Amino acid sequence: MNKQHPVLVVGGGLSGLSLGYALRQQGVPYRVLEASGRAGGVVESLHRNGFELDAGPNSIAMAPELRTYFEQLGLQDQIVEAAAASKDRYIVRNNQLHAISPHPFKIMGSKFLSGGAKWKLFTEAFRKSKPASADESVADFVARRFGREIATYVFEPVLSGVYAGNINKLSIKEVMPMLVSWENQYGSVVKGLMKNKGAMGGRKIVTLRGGNASLTNKLAAVLGSDLQLNTKVTGVWQNAADESYELSVSVNGLVSVIKASQVVFTTPAYAAANALESMDHPLAAALRNIEYPAMGVLHLGYDRAALGKVPDGFGFLVPAAEQKHFLGMIYNSAIFPFKAPEGKALFTVFIGGANQQSVLQQPPENLQRQVITEVNELLGISAQPVMQQFQVWPHAIPQLNTGFDAVRQLTARFEAAHPGLYIAGNYSTGVAVPTIIRKADDLALRIKEKQ
Incomplete structure (x- = not known):
């Protein structure tokens, strides 16, 4: 050269x-x-009325080498670890929030899946099946291993939260290659998870002070x-x-x-x-x-007293089957309290993605009003936000x-x-x-x- x-x-x-x-x-x-x-x-951070907003990634999964990297850059004093509430995550079904865990045995005890879906999860290790094609979609892979209900109410919202994607299109070997590997190696996804318990999360969640x-x-x-x-x-x-x-x-x-x-x-x-x-x-x-589907990011600030019994946690995901105008929400100030001023709360709502391009076509004011109505209804909030900031990324996450x-x-x-x-x-x-x-x-x- x-x-x-x-x-x-x-x-x-x-x-x-x-x-x-x-x-x-x-x-x-x-x-x-x-x-x-x-x-x-x-990657963009904003400050509005004392709220610290991230219009791109809201949190980062920490690894030892990443901490060293931040230290090399002189950012070690800006690292803030998530509060314990970040371990609590929810999913919406029938207009209600349900606690969810990536561990299959904990899913067995959940209330948002039917008995039939739990049975398919329990018996997955005994189910022999082969993919119809070498490049299988997430929806087809999960339906084959676990059934359509788990594809609809577990995998679809989770991958919507990561990629804002459509599981009928997303490639399983691209977005969740470990599942394909486990099926090939152990004949079962659940067996593979049991033998690789640290593979599904476990890293500390952090953010940087200042955004x-x-x-x-x-x-x-x-x-x-x-x-x-x-x-x-x-x-x-x-x-x-x-x-x-x-x-x-x-x-x-x-x-x-x-x-x-x-x-x-x-x-x-x-x-x-x-x-x-x-x-x-x-x-x-x-x-x-x-x-590259478009994505809307709506930040909502509330008076903390108006939230009533809203559960602390990382946030919640909304399956497409629930027919809401948004994909999910992060409860920023529950996991990083400094993100909101004293006495206030901060949410970040994600809109659009591969399954919801049409909702971004309506006037922004109408869309924000609709989303706020749905968020308030789900969380039992009667007050309106005291701060809102909306931004659209025309080309967000590659599919x-x-x-x-x-x-x-x-x-x-x-x-x-x-x-x-x-x-x-x-x-x-x-x-x-x-x-x-x-x-x-x-x-x-x-x-x-x-x-």
Whole structure:
């Protein structure tokens, strides 16, 4: 590789910022290019009337290596662990909240599943079945192993909470690969869970004081002049003379060409598709077809006294079968009390996703009024919120639907044909904060080896 030019990272969201930081730690010259005027992507924090709001990720699953990472950045004093109430989670059925646990034996004692569904869960270990296709949807996999009711009232709301996705489309081997592995290894998902008890959660939940954008803001500050905003990459090609890559970029409307020793696309898939079109049309088409449903985030602040008997807990999920105008709600101030002023409470409500695109088409004022009515009804609240903040992400979480294998195959072929050019958006690495950071560290080592 040509060492005369820096590594160019296209995209200044968490994926791009963490990769820039990892390259910096490895001593590799780099530059991060971000098309917008703000770094951080969907990680954004706001402050309204004493409330601390996160419009993107509201919490982070802590791991030892992530704590070390925060300490390296000087963020250790901003880490706040969730209160004990975070262990209590709920699901809505028949307009009522029911406590839920990922442990199958605890689900057996729940009141929101029928006796027939519990029997299918209890007998799953004795059920022999094979997938109809190699790339099975979550809905088909769960219905085959556990029945439709558990697919509808357990897996659908849980994956709606993580991906805002449609389980009839999401690929089981992409979003829950351990279940496929357990079925193959033990012949049973439940047996696999019993033998791998730490696989379903167990990590401490944390947030950063000041908002989770404290992470992306700190990374941007550390990168300094190596982070270039308002710089849109419109194309890329390889210079045969010196093996470098050349990128056409638009900076505040002025187009120029810059060179790179290696290039990494950490942008959303549709943005990478536009830049890669001339190099690999099939890959660009596959990237462009990845679904990014819109998501609405509604923050609601209440007087604490108005909540009455609202149970403390992480929050609740709403199955699509309940026909509400939202997917679920996090009770922020129950798990992180400092998020709300004294005497107040803070909720974050999630709207839209793959199953609810139509609800975002109505006027925002009408939608917010409808959602507040439904939240108040579920929780028995008669008062109106004292603060509300609404934001829509037009392209939120990438959907890893069945057929995503084709994207991985095309990406692998493309990278093999163009050494030093990488596709590393969160659709390929994973959407969780710890995963994004770990993958950035791994990729930085690979890049260094090729320098």
